[in-house]
Amino acid sequence: MSEYLLEVKNLVKYFTLNGDFVSRVAGKTQTVKAVDGIDFYIRPGETLGLVGESGCGKSTTGRLITRLIEPTDGEIKLHGEDLLAFPPKRMRETRKNVQLVFQDPYASLNPRKTIMDILSRPLEVHNLATTWYEKRERVLELLNLVGMGSEHIDRYPHEFSGGQRQRIAIARSLTVNPELLIGDEPVSALDVSIQAQILNLLRELQEKFSLTYLFIAHDLAVIRHISDRVAVMYVGKIVETGPVTTIFNDPQHPYTKALLAAVPEADPKKPPPRLILKGEIATPIDPPPGCRLQGRCPIATSICGEVEPKLETVDTDHQVACHHL
Amino acid sequence: MTQPVLEIDNLSVQFNLKRGVLRAIDQISFEIGKGETFGLVGESGSGKSVTARAIMRLIPSPPGEIATGTVRFQGRDLYQMPDKEIREIRGQNIAMVFQEPMNALNPVFTVGSQIGDALRTNMGMSKQEARERTIEMLQLVGIPSPNDRVDNYVHEFSGGMRQRVMLAMALSCDPTFLIADEPTTALDVTIQAVILELITSMIERFDMSLLFITHNLGVVAHACDKIGVMYASHIVEVGTKEEIFANPQHPYTVGLLRSIPRLDVQSKFLTPIDGTVCNMMEPPPGCKFNPRCSHAMDICRERIPEFKELSPGHFAACHLHDQPTV
Numbered sequence: 266m267s268e269y270l271l272e273v274k275n276l277v278k279y280f281t282l283n284g285d286f287v288s289r290v291a292g293k294t295q296t297v298k299a300v301d302g303i304d305f306y307i308r309p310g311e312t313l314g315l316v317g318e319s320g321c322g323k324s325t326t327g328r329l330i331t332r333l334i335e336p337t338d339g340e341i342k343l344h345g346e347d348l349l350a351f352p353p354k355r356m357r358e359t360r361k362n363v364q365l366v367f368q369d370p371y372a373s374l375n376p377r378k379t380i381m382d383i384l385s386r387p388l389e390v391h392n393l394a395t396t397w398y399e400k401r402e403r404v405l406e407l408l409n410l411v412g413m414g415s416e417h418i419d420r421y422p423h424e425f426s427g428g429q430r431q432r433i434a435i436a437r438s439l440t441v442n443p444e445l446l447i448g449d450e451p452v453s454a455l456d457v458s459i460q461a462q463i464l465n466l467l468r469e470l471q472e473k474f475s476l477t478y479l480f481i482a483h484d485l486a487v488i489r490h491i492s493d494r495v496a497v498m499y500v501g502k503i504v505e506t507g508p509v510t511t512i513f514n515d516p517q518h519p520y521t522k523a524l525l526a527a528v529p530e531a532d533p534k535k536p537p538p539r540l541i542l543k544g545e546i547a548t549p550i551d552p553p554p555g556c557r558l559q560g561r562c563p564i565a566t567s568i569c570g571e572v573e574p575k576l577e578t579v580d581t582d583h584q585v586a587c588h589h590l
Numbered sequence: 591m592t593q594p595v596l597e598i599d600n601l602s603v604q605f606n607l608k609r610g611v612l613r614a615i616d617q618i619s620f621e622i623g624k625g626e627t628f629g630l631v632g633e634s635g636s637g638k639s640v641t642a643r644a645i646m647r648l649i650p651s652p653p654g655e656i657a658t659g660t661v662r663f664q665g666r667d668l669y670q671m672p673d674k675e676i677r678e679i680r681g682q683n684i685a686m687v688f689q690e691p692m693n694a695l696n697p698v699f700t701v702g703s704q705i706g707d708a709l710r711t712n713m714g715m716s717k718q719e720a721r722e723r724t725i726e727m728l729q730l731v732g733i734p735s736p737n738d739r740v741d742n743y744v745h746e747f748s749g750g751m752r753q754r755v756m757l758a759m760a761l762s763c764d765p766t767f768l769i770a771d772e773p774t775t776a777l778d779v780t781i782q783a784v785i786l787e788l789i790t791s792m793i794e795r796f797d798m799s800l801l802f803i804t805h806n807l808g809v810v811a812h813a814c815d816k817i818g819v820m821y822a823s824h825i826v827e828v829g830t831k832e833e834i835f836a837n838p839q840h841p842y843t844v845g846l847l848r849s850i851p852r853l854d855v856q857s858k859f860l861t862p863i864d865g866t867v868c869n870m871m872e873p874p875p876g877c878k879f880n881p882r883c884s885h886a887m888d889i890c891r892e893r894i895p896e897f898k899e900l901s902p903g904h905f906a907a908c909h910l911h912d913q914p915t916v
């Protein structure tokens with residue numbers, strides 16, 4: 266049995282862009298290297314925070330692990346077993362174990378169904394409750410778990426606020442007793458006072474059910490709060506991963522440092538945000554060889570444009586991909 | 591003290607809708623002095639953008655209506671001016687940038703022709719002068735090769751570059767007052783840092799006043815001198831940023847500051863504000879924060895607290911600050 270609940274090895278997802286008519290005729294296509302060979306693991310009961318700026322491949326990673334999309338290459342192991350080799354029936358069973366919660370719960374909750382319908386559907390699909398009475402009991406229990414009263418059971422999604430909808434989406438993900446919950450920016454659309462409620466709820470549920478989280482977010486303070494370990498992504502690559510205190514107190518990769526320096530902290534006594542990198546985020550479309558940060562990095566040298574830095578272990582659980590540490 | 595550039599006094603804006611009357615801002619008052627940077631924070635729907643639009647006299651009417659109060663710019667009541675004058679003020683004195691530059695910039699014209707047109711109408715420049723000034727502005731906001739980029743369309747710029755273009759357009763007519771409504775909300779944190787630095791340096795360079803609207807307390811902590819906190823159509827607290835962060839006087843401000851996860855310390859649980867914001871069509875009587883406030887007293891459910899000065903420059907609206915009655 267593996268020490269890890271989830272282990273991802275050399276995971277790759279390329280998308281092909283056909284471009285416009287002219288380039289198609291010329292047989293030219295572009296490759297978006299959305300996720301380009303990433304490795305990480307999550308131990309049972311812990312939270313891995315996956316952080317990075319828009320388009321760096323965070324959501325694609327989440328969707329690959331739930332097999333909503335198929336990888337171009339690589340391995341995804343659940344309890345040491347290769348998920349990608351599972352036959353369809355086994356995969357359907359496994360799907361239950363890995364649940365996804367999105368940023369916008371409204372888009373993922375059918376507006377024409379009541380909360381009872383929405384929450385009892387997965388129970389039916391996975392044969393977890395049969396009679397109406399059983400389903401109703403379980404749905405009430407789920408609502409209670411996410412801090413919502415039983416009076417909400419026959420209401421429709423539009424009758425709820427953003428925070429309440431996110432509670433419902435979380436309740437739905439719990440209907441099937443998953444082991445791994447992937448949250449793709451689950452609190453990003455919420456106002457801070459509500460965001461804090463949902464973050465606390467996620468923490469309580471994790472303790473109650475020994476849940477394992479892959480928490481995807483672009484907000485570094487949220488990542489700091491919720492994570493045990495953190496992986497920082499930049500243009501399809503993980504550039505640094507380590508225990509949360511290491512990443513925030515002693516970051517090693519130039520990109521991690523830059524990201525942290527750019528955050529405006531809610532405290533006027535802290536130094537103002539600043540950008541220590543040149544230019545703007547590189548694109549994942551046909552990236553040049555070498556390190557993805559080379560054009561922007563203040564300490565880059567010629568080797569950075571030639572050889573791609575690999576993730577190297579610098580300390581327990583702490584890995585960095587950079588030629589100049 | 592010299593006269594403030596902007597004085598908002600007891601301003602209320604309501605929308606008369608079929609479903610009922612929605613008071614989007616209710617009896618708000620604040621001032622912004624020359625060269626001062628004022629951050630207006632609050633959660634979505636609290637009335638921040640309506641405040642900005644009311645200053646620009648851009649509230650659609652109907653259904654919108656200024657129900658009470660005045661807006662004075664450089665001492666003159668904006669709502670008593672003829673349309674022609676308010677257009678001049680919008681073109682030459684008060685500029686605005688938004689969260690989504692695509693809404694402010696026209697996709698079918700090049701950046702150069704849009705900024706150029708504005709300069710010719712508002713500043714009476716010739717075509718050649720306007721083009722030169724546009725290139726100069728693009729350079730100033732850090733657009734690389736402005737001589738070429740001036741002939742690009744908006745969609746040919748990245749998100750961060752678009753925000754720069756909008757800033758160039760806003761600043762091209764030498765405004766004395768800039769309103770920025772969530773200008774960095776849609777941006778990644780590294781690009782946000784660049785745009786914030788740019789706005790700050792432009793404010794200093796052109797000696798402008800700034801009204802910066804955001805839900806991000808981290809942003810106002812660094813971009814503004816003074817802060818106003820909005821909750822459900824009211825301004826509940828105003829003070830210097832040092833006072834607001836170190837010595838908040840309104841329970842909502844306190845709650846907001848406690849809910850933010852921090853970058854420097856990790857805690858297991860956060861301290862949220864219970865409940866959700868009230869329905870704006872049917873707000874609770876008294877203090878609108880009362881259903882969520884752990885200090886709420888009987889009077890809070892009956893009377894709207896007075897917005898009053900607790901110490902020089904520090905205002906709050908909360909019954910906890912009422913004089914004890916003997």
Ligand SMILES: Nc1ncnc2c1ncn2[C@@H]1O[C@H](COP(=O)(O)OP(=O)(O)O)[C@@H](O)[C@H]1O
Pocket residue numbers: 605607612614632633634635636637638639640641650653870
């Ligand atoms: N044109 C309009 N018609 C009706 N209601 C409006 C209109 N514009 C804004 N509102 C309402 O006014 C309130 C305040 O909105 P807004 O100023 O946009 O909030 P914020 O900018 O703080 O997120 C909200 O309840 C919003 O729905």
Ligand code: SF4
Pocket residue numbers: 518519520556557558559560562563564565566569574586587588589
């Ligand atoms: S490998 Fe080179 S370019 Fe990449 S982060 Fe390290 S120093 Fe910078």
Ligand code: SF4
Pocket residue numbers: 840841842877878879880881883884885886887890895907908909910
């Ligand atoms: S007036 Fe009352 S309810 Fe409102 S913030 Fe103050 S104590 Fe709380």
Ligand SMILES: [Mg+2]
Pocket residue numbers: 638639772
């Ligand atoms: Mg707004």
